[in-house]
Amino acid sequence: MIYTGHIYAGPIETWATILSVAATAVAGDVLTAGAMRRIGDLDRIRANSGLGGAVRAVTSSPIFLLGVLSMAASFFSLLFTLSNVELSLAAPASASLTFLGNAFAAKIFLKENVNRRRWMAALFVCAGVFLLTK
Amino acid sequence: MKHTLTPQRYLILLAVMLSASVGDTLLSHGMAQVGPVTLAHLGLLLVALRNPWIITGILCLLGFFASYLTALSWADLTFVLPSTAFGYVVVAFLAKYWQHETITVYRWLGILLIVCGVGFVANGPSLTEHEPQHPPEESTPVAEGATPGGTQ
Numbered sequence: 433m434i435y436t437g438h439i440y441a442g443p444i445e446t447w448a449t450i451l452s453v454a455a456t457a458v459a460g461d462v463l464t465a466g467a468m469r470r471i472g473d474l475d476r477i478r479a480n481s482g483l484g485g486a487v488r489a490v491t492s493s494p495i496f497l498l499g500v501l502s503m504a505a506s507f508f509s510l511l512f513t514l515s516n517v518e519l520s521l522a523a524p525a526s527a528s529l530t531f532l533g534n535a536f537a538a539k540i541f542l543k544e545n546v547n548r549r550r551w552m553a554a555l556f557v558c559a560g561v562f563l564l565t566k
Numbered sequence: 567m568k569h570t571l572t573p574q575r576y577l578i579l580l581a582v583m584l585s586a587s588v589g590d591t592l593l594s595h596g597m598a599q600v601g602p603v604t605l606a607h608l609g610l611l612l613v614a615l616r617n618p619w620i621i622t623g624i625l626c627l628l629g630f631f632a633s634y635l636t637a638l639s640w641a642d643l644t645f646v647l648p649s650t651a652f653g654y655v656v657v658a659f660l661a662k663y664w665q666h667e668t669i670t671v672y673r674w675l676g677i678l679l680i681v682c683g684v685g686f687v688a689n690g691p692s693l694t695e696h697e698p699q700h701p702p703e704e705s706t707p708v709a710e711g712a713t714p715g716g717t718q
Contacts, residue, residue: 461643468638475574475636490635531647538643545694549686550644556683557651563676564654 449513450522454529456506461530462537463499469542470495528558571692575640579649581633587656589626591664596620641692652684 471477471489478486490496513522535554539546571579596619597603603610614620637646655677661667 461647464635465638465643465646468635471639474639531651534647535644542643543694544642544644546644550648553648553683553686554644556679556686557648560676560679560683561651561654563672563679564658 446517446521449509449517450525450529453506453509453513453522453526454533456502456509457526457530458533458537460499460502460506461534462541463495463502465538466542467493467496467499524562524564527561531558531561571641575637575692578633578637579646582630582637582646582650583652583656585626585630585633586650587653587660589623589630590653590657591660592619592623592626596623642694645687645692648680648684648687651680655680 467490468474471493474486474490477489481489510522510526513526531554535546535551538544596617597614599619600610600614600617603614634646634650637649658669658673658677662669
């Protein structure tokens with residue numbers, strides 16, 4: 433079916449697809465960040481083992497590969513969402529939800545110290561991304 | 567211990583911001599030359615891969631991913647992500663001055679909010695200090711007269 437400018441999704445389907453984009457993006461970011469934390473400082477690995485060693489260290493991590501898989505799932509979810517939901521709603525809503533979701537997930541899963549300063553940053557960036565699409 | 571960044575690491579964050587936004591803008595410019603891709607003409611995507619703007623855009627995005635992973639290896643996700651959001655600001659400026667798009671008041675306001683958000687985390691610590699899971703090993707006694715920290 434060729435896209436003709438009509439929006440086919442109802443509100444539940446709209447928000448379900450947007451949430452799936454944000455959830456898979458958050459999973460990708462958190463898994464990738466967790467993998468990089470386990471691997472350690474890439475600058476130091478590159479200094480010791482060269483660029484090839486750094487690439488091997490990253491690509492041999494199953495958590496990193498799972499993160500990339502989640503990012504790919506997020507990309508295809510976004511494509512699917514854009515075929516049913518207007519870009520002006522899908523892009524800012526998924527980006528904003530991803531920023532907030534990352535702050536929560538980083539606190540819970542990565543045990544990051546998400547202090548008031550970082551919450552404010554997440555909220556400001558979230559609102560800023562939303563306004564950019566106006 | 568407060569983790570602050572060295573100038574070299576600020577350069578990596580700058581690369582994260584610039585490479586993503588420049589890469590996206592190059593892809594957009596290239597795809598505008600290639601034309602709309604539909605399900606019936608997916609072969610156009612292969613044609614797009616021969617466009618120099620697209621090739622440069624892909625190289626920029628590869629550079630983004632490499633610098634993003636490097637940043638995540640020494641900084642928190644909640645520190646790196648607002649920095650990457652600064653790329654939206656760069657995209658807005660590139661859209662205005664290169665692609666000659668109109669930037670509305672709402673967008674300028676959005677840019678201001680993102681700059682404020684990045685400012686909130688930029689001066690804070692970059693990495694959360696975790697308690698070590700295993701107690702540190704007992705330090706070996708340093709011989710009298712030896713230089714601590716290695717040979718000098």
